[in-house]
Amino acid sequence: MAYELEDEFGDIIGKARRGNGLSLSRVASQAGITDAQLSQMEAYTLKPTEDQVRAIAEVLGLNGSKLVDIAMERWAPGPVPAQLDERRHVERISGDVGGYPVNAYLLICKTTNQAAVIDTAAHPNLILERIKKIGVKPTVILLTHAHADHSDGLPELEKATSCPTYIHANEPKPRSSQQFRTLNHGDEVSVGELTVKTLDTPGHTPGGCSFYSGSVAAVGDAIFAGSVGGPKISYQDEITSVRNHLLSLPDEVRLFPGHGPSTTVGEEKAHNPFF
Ligand SMILES: [Fe+2]
Incomplete structure (x- = not known):
């Protein structure tokens, strides 16, 4: 595969x-x-x-x-297309935490070259290296949830980028060098000329959320290709929120999870056994 x-x-x-x-x-x-x-x-x-x-x-x-x-290993999602859409680009940064890969992302506005850093993958150094290598300007840090493998290294990232950090109002707050800005379902954050909308996807954590912009959504550990994150808080909330807030998006929307390969809404509706 x-x-x-x-x-x-x-x-x-x-x-x-x-x-x-x-x-x-x-x-x-x-x-x-x-x-x-x-x-x-x-x-x-x-x-x-x-x-x-x-x-x-x-x-x-x-x-x-x-x-x-x-x-029977008969399905895996297709690869990420080289071009997502005219206005956006997504870079995946994978860090190793205890032998397991974790994904952070840069959501980039192609018009302005400004970027949102989505999660830390516990490796701020890798994110900073990628920012430098591709020459984008980070303007915000967005956290899908507070688990250590997604938020460790936040103070270092904040200091190096001077970005504010946004997290859902219901989520426990990880270690930070500054005051968090909090989000609720439907709240929007600007990244260059892009609008990023907050979608509630709790269940894995109390205030887990996803970040949706046009053709892409960063979904943290709410849904994986063919699976879901461990429902540590509420299985019912996880299934219901993913169904209502993510799988209701257009089929072609590409989902970028905190672990494993990216997928699409259409692929998950057709292949994810939880739905
Ligand atoms: Fe997690």
């Missing part, structure tokens, strides 16, 4: 099982497999059959056909 998905079959069923508050034994017995088999599947040490995937999907309220495609 061209891209590695962030989550494998085992991650997806584990998130759905815990999100639904179901025990391993209950899901296993309803799906007609043993506890040990389900446990091994969640740990990726046992590959399920298609029938087993469909049975587990049924118990967890996931889409069986979409889950089969991911379990």
Whole structure:
């Protein structure tokens, strides 16, 4: 496959099982497999059959056909097109946190060369290097959520760029060198001539949000290609907010998640087993 998905079959069923508050034994017995088999599947040490995937999907309220495609490695989202649209460009900066890649982004207004830094990927140095290399002017820092792998290094980034930092009003606040500016659903921030709209996508965290501008949305850990972020606060809020605020956008809108490859609204509607 061209891209590695962030989550494998085992991650997806584990998130759905815990999100639904179901025990391993209950899901296993309803799906007609043993506890040990389900446990091994969640740990990726046992590959399920298609029938087993469909049975587990049924118990967890996931889409069986979409889950089969991911379990059998038949789907991955297409690559990011070289040109997103006339007015915007997105640069992905990937940092390594504890052996796991994390994505931060620069959303660039092509007309003015001004940019929003979206998350830190816990590597402000990599972001600053990229800013210098491509010659853009950062004007704001936007945080999708406060988890350390997305916000560590914020004070260093703030000092080096002199940018204000925006975060959702409901989100716990990470370490910062200045006062945060807070956002609520629908609030807009300007980046050069671009307008970036805040969309509530809580569930992974209390005030997780996404940033939408024209043909692109940075979605943090609300949704991944083929999966969702761990629903640490509320599974129901995560599913509902992603469905209502992200999957309601036009199919061609490109989603840039905090982990794993980028995808589109249309791809996720067609292939994400949570929807
Ligand atoms: Fe997170």
